[in-house]
Amino acid sequence: MFTGGWEFMNKSNIGDIVPLDGDIYIVKRIEDGWVYLRQPNARGKERKLYWREVPYFNNGELTVPPKIENNKPSFNSKLHLGSMFKNNTEMQVSKEFIAFAYENIENLILCLLNIAEHNATKKEHKRLIPAHWHWLDLSPNVGKGYWPQQNDYALKESIFLHTDKREQND
Numbered sequence: 001m002f003t004g005g006w007e008f009m010n011k012s013n014i015g016d017i018v019p020l021d022g023d024i025y026i027v028k029r030i031e032d033g034w035v036y037l038r039q040p041n042a043r044g045k046e047r048k049l050y051w052r053e054v055p056y057f058n059n060g061e062l063t064v065p066p067k068i069e070n071n072k073p074s075f076n077s078k079l080h081l082g083s084m085f086k087n088n089t090e091m092q093v094s095k096e097f098i099a100f101a102y103e104n105i106e107n108l109i110l111c112l113l114n115i116a117e118h119n120a121t122k123k124e125h126k127r128l129i130p131a132h133w134h135w136l137d138l139s140p141n142v143g144k145g146y147w148p149q150q151n152d153y154a155l156k157e158s159i160f161l162h163t164d165k166r167e168q169n170d
Helices: 081-088 095-122 149-169
Strands: 017-020 023-031 034-038 047-050 056-058 061-063
Touching (some): 081 095
Antiparallel strands (some): 056 061
16 A cells, blocks of 8 residues: 655645536545545545546645546457448458358457467466467468358358257247
8 A cells, every 4th residue: 555655746635625527526535646535415436536637726726637648448348240341341241251250250269368378377377468368460361262161161050050049939
């Protein structure tokens, strides 16, 4: 826990009034460089801000620190290949193509996950982080070709899935 020297870094103290986003907050506690704010007589969670983000009064003048940009990448955990293909190609895409791509991508991701687990274990890490993941980069000539046997596989897979769903509904 960070204990020493925090007062030097920030002008806020416990009990200070802080105007923020058109509302008034009171500093309730300060821990590890985080300031916990609560509106007077309000219910719910405290608002947590890093000390550099908290406005403060300096000789009677309000000092509002500049907003810190959040450069963390956002992600969508759902992958909808149909939409992605539609938005990135002008060609028509068959259902069998999408089903085959889903299966191939799932297999690829599981292989990369296995490699990531191996990398983490090798470093004696207990948690997977981006540094463990192998960035798959295909060279310009990889994957160029035509494999007609995959059409049969994808078509049969699509028919079996459709039949299984129909049997489940009966």
